[in-house]
Amino acid sequence: MGASKTDHFTDKQNAIAVMAKALGHPARVAIIEYLLKVDTCICGDIVNELPLAQPTISQHLKELKNVGLIKGSIEGNAICYCVEEKALTVLQKFFTHVTTKMEKKKNNCC
Amino acid sequence: MGASKTDHFTDKQNAIAVMAKALGHPARVAIIEYLLKVDTCICGDIVNELPLAQPTISQHLKELKNVGLIKGSIEGNAICYCVEEKALTVLQKFFTHVTTKMEKKKNNCC
DNA sequence: TTATTATATTGCAATATTACGATATAGTTT
DNA sequence: AAACTATATCGTAATATTGCAATATAATAA
Numbered sequence: 001m002g003a004s005k006t007d008h009f010t011d012k013q014n015a016i017a018v019m020a021k022a023l024g025h026p027a028r029v030a031i032i033e034y035l036l037k038v039d040t041c042i043c044g045d046i047v048n049e050l051p052l053a054q055p056t057i058s059q060h061l062k063e064l065k066n067v068g069l070i071k072g073s074i075e076g077n078a079i080c081y082c083v084e085e086k087a088l089t090v091l092q093k094f095f096t097h098v099t100t101k102m103e104k105k106k107n108n109c110c
Numbered sequence: 111m112g113a114s115k116t117d118h119f120t121d122k123q124n125a126i127a128v129m130a131k132a133l134g135h136p137a138r139v140a141i142i143e144y145l146l147k148v149d150t151c152i153c154g155d156i157v158n159e160l161p162l163a164q165p166t167i168s169q170h171l172k173e174l175k176n177v178g179l180i181k182g183s184i185e186g187n188a189i190c191y192c193v194e195e196k197a198l199t200v201l202q203k204f205f206t207h208v209t210t211k212m213e214k215k216k217n218n219c220c
Numbered sequence: 221t222t223a224t225t226a227t228a229t230t231g232c233a234a235t236a237t238t239a240c241g242a243t244a245t246a247g248t249t250t
Numbered sequence: 251a252a253a254c255t256a257t258a259t260c261g262t263a264a265t266a267t268t269g270c271a272a273t274a275t276a277a278t279a280a
Contacts, residue, residue, distance in 0.1 A: 008161035009136035013143070017136040024131025025268085026119035033123070036211045044226060051118035056269050058228055063267095077226055077277035085212050092205035099202045101146045102195050135238085154256060163240050168258055170238095187247035187256055 016094050019087060022067040027052055027060050035070065035083050042078045126204050129197060132177040137162055137170050145180065145193050152188045 006014050023029055027050055034049055035041050043061060047054050061081060064070045069088065072081045116124050133139055137160055144159055145151050153171060157164050171191060174180045179198065182191045 006136055009140055013136040013139045017134055017139050020130045020139070021134025024127055024134040026116055026123040026127040027268095029123045029127050029130070030119055032208065036208065036215065042226085047227095052268095053270050054227075055229080055271080059268080059270095062228080074277090079227065083208075083212060085209075088205065088208050088212065092202075092209045095198065095202035095205050098142065098146065098193075098198050099195075102193060102198065105146065137238095152256085157257095162238095164257075165241080165259080166239050169240095172258085173237095184247090189257065 015090065018067050019069060019091055022063055022069055023091075025060065027057070028064055031057075031060060031064060032069065032083060032088075035081060041081050042075070043072075043081060044078060046081075125200065128177050129179060129201055132173055132179055133201075135170065137167070138174055141167075141170060141174060142179065142193060142198075145191060151191050152185070153182075153191060154188060156191075 006017075009017075023032070030050055031046060034046060038045065043057070046061070047057050050057060052060075061070070061072070065072060065081075067087070068084055070081050071084050072079045074080075116127075119127075133142070140160055141156060144156060148155065153167070156171070157167050160167060162170075171180070171182070175182060175191075177197070178194055180191050181194050182189045184190075
């Protein structure tokens, strides 16, 4: 065991989980925030900004890219990383849906 | 290594990451959705609903509780679990903030 | 071509997560 | 009290994550 049984859950649940998991590390939250803060979004900048070694950051960027939260395009010999609007909007909608549902319930129990 | 260097990030980044991580498993997303769907929110129901053994679900509930996404109160010999509004609202606000920032940028690069 | 710069990949050690059988705990019913 | 029900904890195997030094790759500059 150790691997999660993704087949038993809905596609949406898996999609949310995969993206949430990618944001389940402060460095990756920091990367997203940094990409939104600056206009130039080159990987090198992130290495200077975060207290982690270059290979580690490269790895975190790869994970964010794998789940579709960011995209990268080659820009000379550097790489321009940007947030992927669509993916982040999916998360935003999910949590807005959740909070809306909560308000409707207003503590039926507990 | 293997543990993340949480000291090097802001409290907010760590808070978001910890909650996102907790939702980084489809079973835990399913639990939150189930708690919002039903009125009775007893753990036993969740065991019947999800394709996981009782100890595994107990463990997932514990994790959600540890990061403050749900709360549980004793109800006879069962336990009533409910979503914790405050925590989920923090996530909702974070992602709304992120999407709002994205719209303002409108692809300056990439 | 040889350096230099920017990023990725490999390999590996330390640690964390996931899953569940077995068992413990605690309240409820008989 | 004894049996039952509901949930938690323990122990442990399988797997995943985190972090980084060393190294590879690829574009640019000299």
